[in-house]
Amino acid sequence: MFRSPAAALLRRLAPLLSGGTVGSGSSTRRTLSPHTAPSFLFRFSSTPTSSPPPSSFRSGPISVAEYMEEVLTNPQSGYYMNRDVFGESGDFITSPEVSQMFGELIGVWAVCLWEQMGQPEKVNLIELGPGRGTLLADLLRGSAKFVNFTEALNINLVECSPTLQKVQYNTLSCEDEHDGDEKRTVSKLCGAPVYWHASLEQVPSGLPTIIVAHEFFDALPIHQFQKGSRGWCEKMVDLAEDSSFRFVLSPQPTASLIFLSKRCQWASSEELEKVNQIEVCPKAMEITEQIAERINSDGGGALIIDYGKNGIVSDSLQAIRKHKFVHILDDPGSADLSAYVDFAAIKHSAAEVSDDISVHGPMNQSQLLGSLGINFRVEALMQNCDEKQAESLRTGYWRLVGDGEAPFWEGPDDQTPIGMGTRYLAMAIVNKKQGSPVPFLSEKR
Numbered sequence: 001m002f003r004s005p006a007a008a009l010l011r012r013l014a015p016l017l018s019g020g021t022v023g024s025g026s027s028t029r030r031t032l033s034p035h036t037a038p039s040f041l042f043r044f045s046s047t048p049t050s051s052p053p054p055s056s057f058r059s060g061p062i063s064v065a066e067y068m069e070e071v072l073t074n075p076q077s078g079y080y081m082n083r084d085v086f087g088e089s090g091d092f093i094t095s096p097e098v099s100q101m102f103g104e105l106i107g108v109w110a111v112c113l114w115e116q117m118g119q120p121e122k123v124n125l126i127e128l129g130p131g132r133g134t135l136l137a138d139l140l141r142g143s144a145k146f147v148n149f150t151e152a153l154n155i156n157l158v159e160c161s162p163t164l165q166k167v168q169y170n171t172l173s174c175e176d177e178h179d180g181d182e183k184r185t186v187s188k189l190c191g192a193p194v195y196w197h198a199s200l201e202q203v204p205s206g207l208p209t210i211i212v213a214h215e216f217f218d219a220l221p222i223h224q225f226q227k228g229s230r231g232w233c234e235k236m237v238d239l240a241e242d243s244s245f246r247f248v249l250s251p252q253p254t255a256s257l258i259f260l261s262k263r264c265q266w267a268s269s270e271e272l273e274k275v276n277q278i279e280v281c282p283k284a285m286e287i288t289e290q291i292a293e294r295i296n297s298d299g300g301g302a303l304i305i306d307y308g309k310n311g312i313v314s315d316s317l318q319a320i321r322k323h324k325f326v327h328i329l330d331d332p333g334s335a336d337l338s339a340y341v342d343f344a345a346i347k348h349s350a351a352e353v354s355d356d357i358s359v360h361g362p363m364n365q366s367q368l369l370g371s372l373g374i375n376f377r378v379e380a381l382m383q384n385c386d387e388k389q390a391e392s393l394r395t396g397y398w399r400l401v402g403d404g405e406a407p408f409w410e411g412p413d414d415q416t417p418i419g420m421g422t423r424y425l426a427m428a429i430v431n432k433k434q435g436s437p438v439p440f441l442s443e444k445r
Helices: 005-017 039-043 064-073 100-116 134-142 147-152 162-171 257-265 269-273 282-298 343-351 365-372 374-382 387-401
Strands: 123-128 153-158 174-179 182-187 194-197 209-214 223-228 231-239 245-249 277-280 300-309 318-321 324-326 336-338 357-364 403-405 418-420 424-431
Touching (some): 064 231, 100 147, 100 209, 100 300, 134 162, 147 153, 162 194, 209 282, 231 257, 282 300, 282 343, 282 424, 343 357, 343 424, 365 374, 365 387, 365 424, 374 387, 387 418
Parallel strands (some): 123 153, 209 300
Antiparallel strands (some): 223 277, 300 424, 318 324
16 A cells, blocks of 8 residues: 555545535536635645645645545545445446356366365455455355365455445354354355455465455555656646546656656567557555565465456556546546556566566466367366256356457447457466466466
8 A cells, every 4th residue: 555645645635525516517527615625635636726735745746646545445435435336326347247157167266276275274265356356156056065175265355445344244154163261254155264354464474365356456556657858757637626626747866766667678670669658556566566475485376367468558547437438537436447457468477577477478368278278178067957048048158258249239339348468368367386277277487
């Protein structure tokens, strides 16, 4: 989490962000009433004001990363903090919500990795950003026949939202057990203890580790840079004179340029020549290093699945509300903000931690699920279902592995299933002692 004075100040401003109205005639700016705006609003303003800001506050705009972090995870009004945003009734649908097959096949991957690790008697199963807990619930149900695996699990959920923690508790059929003065939470799906943590660093180390991060990295705060006559400048969020939010370029170099420099070192000159904008996610680099360090010391591996590119990401930041794209600055806190994941940066960040770490992929989601047996799984499920269930299976299957609009769809055009099979990528980070993970075994290194 960023903890700069600017971010701390924006936390105080956050309760106002969900309160004003959209500026007249503009869908690209977010207006706050000047009559209700407190003096610390001038923290954002780069223009002269009649009332100076308190001397302890830094003046000027904030980075896109600071804006994202506050909009998504502010404890009082952050997008993820006080609501369930997933599924048909929310703002977007993730793969685990599409079909049970997704979580079941991630369970196949986890069991295979556990076997490659030598079937340890205890293992930390960690999910980063578990959403509703659907993926993990399907993983546990799908792997229930592998009793030695489920009995070995300590389940750790890295989740900062109290609301989603409660949803996960219910999804995993959790119950609190008392042993004298001690209390522990257990999932009745498999009998494993369940723990919640605000960050990966808080998860106890010392046990072999299996980490799953599905649509986690895309919500991490990014910095945006734009090439101009003065060289690379950071894009910032500022307040205009009418109190609407707007994008501006930093007038001076910012501290974040060090991350841009690091990212450019991993790119070829040809790749850099093609872009005028670059997105960099320092938090993704940091968390990837933490993952690699844990795998290096404790053994195990991680599977990262997200939408993104295996190279420099240029201009991908987007906002989604009720399954539709909206402007990034429109009604902050009411829409999901996400950006393409830079898988090349993740690969370099992990590989630089230790020579004992190997990184595999990315491959697309269709290849991943196909290799893990989704075709066999859907055929098996089709044997015991009615026509309505069969239609749901076909639709879910296409969304997971298809590309573009489903050719078999005969329903309303606005409900045509869109395949995510090639848009989403998968990458594995493992300890070399275990060899190449399934299904990256035949990958040329």
